[in-house]
Amino acid sequence: MELDIFVIRRGEQVFGYVNSCPHAWTPLDWSPDRFTNMEKTHILCATHGAVFEMETGLCIAGPCKGDRLTNFPITVTAGAIFAQSDDSRGRDSTNSGI
Numbered sequence: 001m002e003l004d005i006f007v008i009r010r011g012e013q014v015f016g017y018v019n020s021c022p023h024a025w026t027p028l029d030w031s032p033d034r035f036t037n038m039e040k041t042h043i044l045c046a047t048h049g050a051v052f053e054m055e056t057g058l059c060i061a062g063p064c065k066g067d068r069l070t071n072f073p074i075t076v077t078a079g080a081i082f083a084q085s086d087d088s089r090g091r092d093s094t095n096s097g098i
Contacts, residue, residue, distance in 0.1 A: 004020070005017065005072045005083060006028075006035055007074060007083070014074060015054060015055065015057070015071075016072035016074035017043070017070060017071060018071075019035075021069075022064045023045070023048055023050060023059075024063075028046060028047075028069075029046060036054075042054060048062055049061075049062055050064050056068065
C-alpha cells in the first residue's frame, strides 16, 4: 500500500503525517507541498479549512475538531529524516535530508 506522507519541521522538532484530512479524506496541501497557514504555526486543510496542531496533529478548528491527523513514524539520524514503513520486510522506506 502506498501512502502520501509529509514531514513538517517546527524548530528542531520534525513530525510525519499521512496527507489526508480526517474529515473528508482529501489531501491537506493547498498547493504542492504547502501544508501550513500563512503564519506557519499550524497545518491547514485546503478543502474545508480545518486547523491542526503541528506537534500532535490534533484538529483545533473546523469540521473535524477533536480528530487527529494520522501520524507517520519517522526518525532523525545525523540530520537525515527516515520514514519508517510497516511493510513485511521491516526496512526504512524513505530518506530525505530536510
